[in-house]
Amino acid sequence: MGRAPCGRVQSEEGFYKGPWTEEEDAILIAFIKADGEGNWRTLPKRSGLKRCRKSCRLRWMNYLRPDLERGNFSPEEDELIIKLHSLLENRWSLIAGRIPGRKDNEIKNYWNSRLRRRLGRMESDPICREVVATPLSIASLESSIKVEVESSCSHLDTGESSSLDSIATNLSSHFTTPEPSDQEAPLSSDAHDISNFPQFTLFPSVIRQGEAITSTPSSHETVVGRR
DNA sequence: AAGTGTGTCAACCGCTTATGG
C-alpha cells in the first residue's frame, strides 16, 4: 500500500501508479477545464491518461484544483483545525469543509504529522496544560453541522433521524457552559475567523474556560519538522 | 562526507455511502 515506488509502475489494468508527472497534470487540468469536473469514470479514456478514475479524481481534488490554498498552515488555521477536531474527531472532510482552500487529505496529513504531536506534548506539559483556548463559539458550528447532516440524510426513517439528535446532544456535552445566544454567528466562508465564535473549552480537563490562548508559548514551542 | 534516523506528504487501498437502472 501507499505510494508506489518511483518509476512508471503499472497496475494489472494497465494504469500507471505513483507520482504524477507534470505532463499528466497538464493533461488532466486541460481536460477538466474543457470538459468540466466530474464524470471520472470516462475521464481516463476520453483524456488519454493512463490513470484510473480514482487516481485522476484524487489528483484533481487534492492537488490541482485552482481554488486550493497550498503552503504552510497559519496559526489561525492550526487553532481552527484543533478545535474542529476536538468536536468532529477524524471526520476530515467535514473539517476541511470549514477551512477554505484546504482539503481533507492535507488536513489529515497535517494533523497526523504535526498537530497531534504538538497537542500530545501540550497535554503532558504541566505549563502548557495551563494554556487556554481562544474564546470560540461552537453553538453555530454545532447547529450547522446538525442541519447539514440532517439535510443530507432526509431519507432516513425516524429512528435514524433521532440518532442525529443524540449526536447533536453528544456534541453539546463537550461544552461546559451555556452559549450566550447573542454571540452566535453563522458559519460562512470566513468561518476560519475564530473570533466569530462564542467560547467553548477545547480540552475541558486541562484548559481553563474563558481565557484566551494568544499563541503557543515560544519556550514550549514544539519542534516538529526539520524542513 | 557518509551513514542513519525521523518527519512529511502524495498517493494508494479498502470500505462505506450514494446513485441509477
Added chain:
DNA sequence: CCCATAAGCGGTTGACACACT
C-alpha cells in the same frame, strides 16, 4: 426493493528530504 457501479472518505504506506551523529 435489489443490484451494480461510481463517488467519497479515512487509514496507511513508503519515497523523499533533511537533521543529526
